[in-house]
Amino acid sequence: MDKRFWICGIVVGAAGLLFGFLVHGLLLRGEYQALAALYRSPEQANAQAAWIVPAYLLLGLAMTWLYRRMPASDGIDLARGARFGLAVALVSYVPGHMLAFVAQPLPLSLMLRQVALDLVAMVLLGMLLAWLQPHRRALAAPP
Template identity: 50%
Template sequence: MDKRFWVCGLVMSVAALLLGFIVHGLLLAPGYAALGAMYRSDDDSRHYAHWMVLAHVLVGFAMTWIYAQGFSDGRSSAMQGLRFGVAMALFSTIPGYLVYYAVQPLPAALVAKQLVLGTIATVLLGLLVAWLQPRRKVLAELP
């Protein structure tokens, strides 16, 4: 794991945290607030913010590492990123929200929004990691 991997993982972590804030902290916040005591209050959730940061750091570095294992030099970066983002959404985002829906009394409309927005965010992360390409050769290394 070289310097590029660590930089890519850090950028991906920040992007995951930012997208999570946009999706859940802004776009879905009214839906969560309507559920009342099912979720932590703003004051209580502040005590758990470090777990949220850790979760997004894990997402950023895991996506970077997994993408680096399957990167193909002969294919378009955008198509690889799109494919990777869809695969990650099918692997984690979509099943996660479906499990939450099965075990928590969440409104179907809210879960539908989580599925759509979460999938879009995951695909965007896939495109970002493909653009960053953690195993890409820098121009100075090319013949």
């Protein structure tokens, strides 16, 4: 793994953390608070919060690794990145939320909002990866 891999992975992980905060910390916060009895207490949640950063770092590195396994494209192809993000969402977040809905007494409306918002976030992360071009070996052509 070269320097570009690590930079792209960390940037995508940081963006994923930001999207996660926007989706789950802001947009869905009220719905989660209304169902507080189903979740960890704030003290318990805060004690486990250190797992958030490595989880998003792993997401960024794994997405970068998978994206680099695809054949390189000519230049920036945002549509390709969007399709990649969609595929990653369909094998991770979407079934994860659906399975959590089966196991936990959450409202269908919450699960559908989680799926929709995380789907958008993953498509945007895929587009970010396409823009970062993790296949590219140098930032600029040598003089």
